[in-house]
Structures are given as structure tokens and as C-alpha cells.
Amino acid sequence: MDRKNNEADLEEIKYYIGTKKTLEEMPKLKAFQPFAAEVISYLNALSKELLRNKKAKVYPDVVTFGFWCRKAAMEELKKDYTDKIEHRYGRGIAFHIAPSNVPVNFAYSMVAGLLAGNANIGRLPSKEYEQVDLIIEAMERTLGNPKYENLRPYFCLIKYGHSEKITEYLSALCDTRIIWGGNQTIETIRRAALKPRAIEVTFADRYSMAIINADQYLEAMDKEKIARGFYNDTYLTDQNACTSPRIIFWMGNHINEAQEEFWKRLNTIVEKEYNLQGVQAVSKLTTLCELGATHQGVHQIITKNNLTIRVALEKIEEDLMDYRGNSGYFMECRVKNLDELLPLCKSQCQTLSYYGVDLSQIEEFLRNNRPQGIDRVVPIGKTMDFELVWDGVDLIERLTRVVKIIYDN
Amino acid sequence: MIDYEKILNIPPYAYDKKEKEAFLTEILKDLTKHHYQNCSQYKGILDALNFNSEAGIRSYQDIPFLPVSLFKKLELKSIKDEEIFKTMTSSGTTGQAVSKIYLDKETASHQQKTLVKIVSNFTGSSRMPMLIIDCPSVVKNRAMFSARGAGILGFSIFGANKTYALDDDMNLNLDAIETFLEKHQGKPILLFGFTFMIWQHFYKELKKQNKKIDLSQGILIHGGGWKKLQNESVNPQAFKDALRDVSFIKKIYDYYGMVEQTGCVYMECEEGHLHASIFSDILTRRSIDFTPCDIGETGIIEVVSILPKSYPGHVLLTEDEGVILGEDDCPCGRSGKYFKIHGRLKNAEIRGCSDTYGPQK
Numbered sequence: 001m002d003r004k005n006n007e008a009d010l011e012e013i014k015y016y017i018g019t020k021k022t023l024e025e026m027p028k029l030k031a032f033q034p035f036a037a038e039v040i041s042y043l044n045a046l047s048k049e050l051l052r053n054k055k056a057k058v059y060p061d062v063v064t065f066g067f068w069c070r071k072a073a074m075e076e077l078k079k080d081y082t083d084k085i086e087h088r089y090g091r092g093i094a095f096h097i098a099p100s101n102v103p104v105n106f107a108y109s110m111v112a113g114l115l116a117g118n119a120n121i122g123r124l125p126s127k128e129y130e131q132v133d134l135i136i137e138a139m140e141r142t143l144g145n146p147k148y149e150n151l152r153p154y155f156c157l158i159k160y161g162h163s164e165k166i167t168e169y170l171s172a173l174c175d176t177r178i179i180w181g182g183n184q185t186i187e188t189i190r191r192a193a194l195k196p197r198a199i200e201v202t203f204a205d206r207y208s209m210a211i212i213n214a215d216q217y218l219e220a221m222d223k224e225k226i227a228r229g230f231y232n233d234t235y236l237t238d239q240n241a242c243t244s245p246r247i248i249f250w251m252g253n254h255i256n257e258a259q260e261e262f263w264k265r266l267n268t269i270v271e272k273e274y275n276l277q278g279v280q281a282v283s284k285l286t287t288l289c290e291l292g293a294t295h296q297g298v299h300q301i302i303t304k305n306n307l308t309i310r311v312a313l314e315k316i317e318e319d320l321m322d323y324r325g326n327s328g329y330f331m332e333c334r335v336k337n338l339d340e341l342l343p344l345c346k347s348q349c350q351t352l353s354y355y356g357v358d359l360s361q362i363e364e365f366l367r368n369n370r371p372q373g374i375d376r377v378v379p380i381g382k383t384m385d386f387e388l389v390w391d392g393v394d395l396i397e398r399l400t401r402v403v404k405i406i407y408d409n
Numbered sequence: 410m411i412d413y414e415k416i417l418n419i420p421p422y423a424y425d426k427k428e429k430e431a432f433l434t435e436i437l438k439d440l441t442k443h444h445y446q447n448c449s450q451y452k453g454i455l456d457a458l459n460f461n462s463e464a465g466i467r468s469y470q471d472i473p474f475l476p477v478s479l480f481k482k483l484e485l486k487s488i489k490d491e492e493i494f495k496t497m498t499s500s501g502t503t504g505q506a507v508s509k510i511y512l513d514k515e516t517a518s519h520q521q522k523t524l525v526k527i528v529s530n531f532t533g534s535s536r537m538p539m540l541i542i543d544c545p546s547v548v549k550n551r552a553m554f555s556a557r558g559a560g561i562l563g564f565s566i567f568g569a570n571k572t573y574a575l576d577d578d579m580n581l582n583l584d585a586i587e588t589f590l591e592k593h594q595g596k597p598i599l600l601f602g603f604t605f606m607i608w609q610h611f612y613k614e615l616k617k618q619n620k621k622i623d624l625s626q627g628i629l630i631h632g633g634g635w636k637k638l639q640n641e642s643v644n645p646q647a648f649k650d651a652l653r654d655v656s657f658i659k660k661i662y663d664y665y666g667m668v669e670q671t672g673c674v675y676m677e678c679e680e681g682h683l684h685a686s687i688f689s690d691i692l693t694r695r696s697i698d699f700t701p702c703d704i705g706e707t708g709i710i711e712v713v714s715i716l717p718k719s720y721p722g723h724v725l726l727t728e729d730e731g732v733i734l735g736e737d738d739c740p741c742g743r744s745g746k747y748f749k750i751h752g753r754l755k756n757a758e759i760r761g762c763s764d765t766y767g768p769q770k
Contacts, residue, residue, distance in 0.1 A: 278730065279754045293479070295453070300457055
């Protein structure tokens with residue numbers, strides 16, 4: 001690559017934290033060990049900074065992130081790794097490519113990189129979000145504290161347009177590349193080569209499902225909370241996140257009553273809080289028609305309006321997820337046992353959220369059938385909660401290297 | 410079954426609300442039954458929508474509407490493959506899926522006849538010399554029609570001595586235009602083209618060359634939508650004014666129509682209103698529950714047409730937004746609904762973890 005051109009291309013990088021020099025110096029940095037005390041202390045200070053900010057209070061996603069960064073929470077996370085981290089060190093430089101439409105995702109990815117002990121380059125979403133600004137401000141202010149000055153070289157947050165040259169430069173710089181976002185993004189970014197020893201973590205397009213035991217649900221005292229949780233799992237992201245359930249499986253004896261109650265409560269929230277646009281209404285009808293045209297035993301269940309489209313299925317077919325909808329479009333199917341879910345538990349299947357279903361039953365199902373998919377099993381309402389093990393990948397493990405030491409007895 | 414020969418002889422703006430309602434309901438009911446029996450995918454869709462039987466239809470408003478984009482995703486037809494006479498496609502930009510509309514001879518012929526009935530109500534029935542504001546190559550492949558080619562061929566029936574105003578590189582062919590105008594001096598002439606093409610390759614070119622031509626005897630019919638012109642902030646009145654400025658043309662008629670319901674065009678009258686003929690109708694529906702809008706209330710446009718027999722496209726929900734201005738009371742004297750199209754439905758910014766680099770639709 002022509003050196004001059006290269007320089008000119010790199011001028012297009014906009015720095016939000018760090019400078020050109022930060023990038024250049026990064027390869028010389030020493031990696032931390034996972035859950036290093038100074039990192040946890042910094043995150044705790046960041047958490048305080050965020051939670052004290054009045055402007056941040058209107059954004060539940062920012063508040064959740066703030067809570068997640070607390071020292072107590074970090075110590076809790078650390079417990080899972082106590083035995084594993086003694087000889088682990090960050091791999092070096094982690095290059096995070098955040099999705100354009102989940103504002104706080106970049107922050108979780110960055111923090112995972114930090115916790116694992118890496119220096120981090122974060123490519124921010126191209127779209128403007130106040131959440132992003134708030135978090136960057138808080139990060140910057142916390143770094144301003146002399147106590148954390150030594151962490152500053154480990155932060156570089158940037159934005160750039162569709163520049164292959166910049167992606168190539170950063171990819172050649174990093175030891176781990178983390179791509180969040182759809183298959184198309186992964187395909188584009190992958191054209192840029194990594195260093196021979198560098199590795200990549202990709203979070204590709206996935207789909208998710210939910211399962212509810214009707215009888216347990218009917219007995220639940222906290223139906224409001226379940227409805228709110230399910231709303232957050234779905235409508236909050238236009239039911240278009242990888243984690244949003246597209247199909248609900250119902251088990252138990254009193255399915256009709258449970259469904260009626262479940263959808264009625266959800267509708268109360270949706271009517272108040274969700275804004276459905278014309279295109280979304282048409283798109284949901286289109287999805288339903290396509291499914292009906294190509295599959296037997298499909299019936300729309302009449303709802304009050306287009307805010308929620310419900311589709312009853314008589315059987316579960318392998319290609320159903322090619323006909324998944326968003327913005328409040330739910331397929332539903334009654335199942336007697338979990339094995340019936342198998343046709344959909346393919347590698348693309350990410351999260352199975354549940355209510356009232358015996359976990360040991362789900363675990364047994366996974367052990368017996370060993371499906372390629374289902375990387376997460378979480379209660380309804382928790383699908384969006386970030387965890388260090390995501391999509392079947394343990395980020396702390398993946399972003400560190402292990403020094404193998406053999407003792408001479 | 411439906412006696413098209415008889416029906417298509419009824420004057421296109423003859424019925425008032427009540428007559429038209431009964432007329433359309435009867436025919437569209439029959440068509441629904443016909444497609445249900447002859448197109449398994451249509452049957453699947455109606456079954457999924459819990460549609461029991463056409464016996465329950467009290468008005469054509471009750472018939473399930475299919476989103477037009479289904480014709481891009483599915484091959485919907487109610488005829489056998491060997492009966493396909495021609496396949497029409499929408500003119501999507503490269504890479505986009507296009508609608509595929511399968512026609513047999515009968516449906517194709519009804520489309521042509523209906524178009525003649527409707528348009529001659531505005532132009533008169535005698536043929537006129539015709540200047541097509543497009544390039545000749547757009548109609549070359551007759552087996553696979555694009556919407557543009559189909560539109561030109563469809564409207565060509567009103568013209569004689571057809572001349573193309575653009576060459577195949579979309580340059581203005583001034584020589585051809587001048588020869589054409591000289592030859593037909595003083596006589597009424599018909600001009601046809603797509604709104605954006607006319608603006609981009611005809612008007613702008615004349616303007617650039619500082620050239621004025623005399624089309625004072627001309628009748629211009631144009632369609633294809635305003636999306637691109639809206640981007641350039643050109644509204645219908647500005648369009649008319651600009652054309653009058655370079656060509657002195659007085660009669661300019663926009664039309665609304667789509668390849669999925671070819672033949673049933675909605676012509677703009679002298680008052681600047683788009684009109685539904687008796688062969689088709691417009692409904693507007695609310696996003697929240699698809700209930701019909703009131704007159705004057707903006708909604709999603711549904712179109713119904715009595716022509717689609719070879720494919721189940723008689724009741725469609727478009728991706729356009731518009732408003733019905735009135736019914737049976739347009740000052741131009743034509744009965745039926747008259748309306749205005751606002752344009753495509755606004756694209757929602759769907760959230761979720763999609764592509765960083767994904768195409769921004």
C-alpha cells in the first residue's frame with residue numbers, strides 16, 4: 001500500500017477517545033491479567049459517574065450498563081473465573097466493531113476487552129446516539145482522574161465511514177477482532193486480513209425462541225413483570241435483535257387461558273408504548289401471507305389490532321425461521337415435549353427464553369439431542385442482558401492467552 | 410363467469426357510489442372464488458387469514474388484500490404454465506427483486522381494452538401522432554416486459570406514427586422531434602412518458618440547450634410516480650409550469666397505476682385529481698388495524714381491479730400512502746372516488762442488531 005495514500009486515508013478516522021498516537025503506541029502496551037484490580041476500580045468509578053448523571057437516567061440501557069460496571073457486579077463475575085485466570089493475560093489489542101443500531105453494545109464489548117486485559121480499539125456506531133455520547137463522556141471523565149491515567153493508552157474510540165483502508169489498517173494492528181453485527185458486515189470486514197496469529201470473534205445473525213408452561217404461567221403472581229420482561233425482550237428492539245423470540249412454544253394443559261391472559265397483559269403495554277408505522281404493519285402482513293402461501297396449517301389468531309400479529313402453527317417445520325417477522329410478529333405452537341423444538345434448534349438458533357419450564361428438563365433435552373443451536377437459556381425478560389459468555393463464546397477465555405507452566409517435581 | 414366483453418363496454422365513469430359498490434362486489438367475489446380454486450398459494454394465504462368463503466363477503470372491502478410485494482417473493486398465478494402469454498415485471502433498480510405478473514391472452518387483452526376505455530375518456534377516441542419520451546430499446550424484449558416497456562406499448566395504441574424522443578443512450582433526439590413536429594404541424598399530438606424521464610432527459614435537456622419547441626397542440630400523459638422528483642423538490646405544479654415554459658403544452662395528465670394492476674390506470678382530471686374508474690377502486694386503510702379511513706384521512710392505499718384473472722392480484726395493499734378527496738362530486742363531472750397520492754410509506758428505522766454496513770433502505 002502506498003504509504004502516502006495510507007496516511008491520507010487514516011486522516012478520515014474521527015477520534016472520540018484517544019488519538020492517532022494512541023493507536024500507534026498500542027502495540028507496545030503490556031496486557032493486564034483478567035479482572036485486574038485497576039480495571040475493576042476504573043469500572044466502578046465509571047459506574048458511579050454514569051449513575052450520577054441525570055441525563056443518563058432516561059436511558060434504561062445506559063443505566064443497566066452503569067449497574068453492570070459496579071465493583072460488586074464485577075467481583076461476582078470474577079467468581080466464575082477464579083480458578084482459570086491465574087496464568088491468563090490479555091491477548092494484546094482488541095478491535096471491536098459495534099453494530100450500528102444497538103447504542104450500548106460497543107460499551108459492553110469494550111468492557112469485556114478490558115476485563116480480559118486488552119487494549120481496546122472500539123469502532124462506534126455510525127449513527128448518532130445520545131447514549132453513546134453519555135458513555136464516552138463518562139469514560140473520558142473517569143480517565144481524567146489521575147488515579148486512572150495509566151489506563152488511558154488502553155482506550156481508543158473512533159468512528160469512520162465505509163473505508164476499507166482503515167479497516168485494513170486496524171485489522172493488521174489488532175490481536176483479536178470482534179465483529180458484532182449481521183452476516184453482511186462480517187463478510188465485508190473479513191476481506192481485511194489479520195496478523196498471522198490474530199484471531200477473530202464474530203457474532204452473526206441469529207434467531208431466538210421462547211417457551212412457556214401455560215399452567216405455571218396461570219399461577220404466576222407476577223404476570224405484570226413477565227409482560228414487561230417480554231416487552232423488553234421483543235418490542236424494545238422492534239423484535240429484531242438476535243435475542244428477540246420470534247416463536248413461542250406453549251406447554252401444559254390450559255394453553256388457551258394462558259395465551260389469552262399473556263397477550264392481554266402484553267397488549268396493555270404495547271398500546272401505551274409502542275409506535276407502529278405503516279411499513280411495519282404491511283411488512284407483518286406480507287410475512288404472514290408468505291408463510292400461509294408456502295405452509296400448511298397456518299392460522300392468524302385475531303388480535304385487537306396490528307400492534308401484535310399472532311400466527312398459530314400446527315407443526316414445526318425446519319424452514320419456519322425464513323418466515324420470521326419483527327415489530328410484533330409472533331408464531332405460536334403447542335408442544336407436548338421439548339423434542340418437538342428440534343427442527344428449529346439449528347446453528348442459527350441463539351437464545352431459548354423460558355417461563356415455568358423445568359430447567360433440568362431443558363438441560364436433559366440439550367444433552368440428549370446435542371443440537372447445533374441454542375447457546376443461551378435464560379428467563380423471559382433477561383434475553384438482552386449482557387453476559388461474558390455470549391453466543392456460545394466465553395469472551396474472557398477468547399480474549400486472553402494462557403501461559404502453560406509445567407512444574408518440575 | 411364474468412362477462413368481460415359486456416362489462417368493458419360500460420362507460421368508465423358511469424356509476425355512482427351505490428351502483429359501483431354492487432358492481433365491484435359481485436365481480437371481485439367471483440374473482441376471489443376463482444383464484445381460491447386455481448391458485449394453491451392464494452388459497453394458502455386466505456386460509457391463513459381465516460377467510461372462510463366468499464359467501465360472507467358483503468362488500469369488496471371485506472376481501473382480504475395481498476401486499477403487492479408478495480409478487481416479488483412468490484410466483485402467483487391462477488393459470489397453467491402453458492397458458493402464460495407474457496410475464497410482466499416491475500422496473501426495480503438493479504439488484505432489487507422485481508414483481509412478476511403472469512398474463513394469459515384473455516387477461517392481457519382485457520388490460521389493453523380497459524386502458525383504451527379509460528384513457529380515451531381524456532384524449533378522445535381518434536388516434537393521434539405520438540411522441541414517446543423514452544428510448545426505443547425499452548420495448549425490444551416483448552416476452553419479458555418491464556413496467557416501462559409495458560406502459561409504452563400499452564399507451565402506444567392511442568398513437569400513430571410513433572416517434573421516440575430519446576436515443577438509446579437517453580440523449581434528446583432533437584432532429585427526430587423536429588421532423589415529427591414539422592410533419593404534424595397544427596394537428597393534435599399525443600405525448601407519453603415516465604414522469605422522471607420526462608423531467609430528466611426531456612425538460613432539463615431542452616432547458617440546458619435553451620431550446621423551445623411548440624407542443625401547444627399536444628396532450629401529455631405521464632406516470633410512474635414522483636419519488637425521484639420529490640427528492641429534487643419538484644411538485645406536480647412546478648412540473649407542469651416547467652414543461653409549459655419550454656414547450657407551451659397545455660394538456661398534461663398524470664396517472665397512477667402499477668404493473669400489478671395494469672390496465673386500470675387512475676387518470677388525473679382537469680382539476681388535478683386522480684380518478685378511479687368503475688373497473689377498479691381505491692381504498693385507504695389505517696396502519697393500526699387496517700380499518701378503512703374516512704374521506705380526507707391519509708392511509709395506506711389499497712387497490713382493487715376487476716381485470717386480474719390469470720393471477721390473484723385483484724385486491725392489493727400497496728406500499729403507497731394517500732388520501733381520498735371525495736366521491737362522485739369532483740367538479741370535472743366524473744363519478745367515482747378521486748384522490749391524491751402522497752408517495753411511498755415512510756421507511757421505518759427498525760432497531761435490532763443488524764448490519765453495521767448493511768444497505769440503508
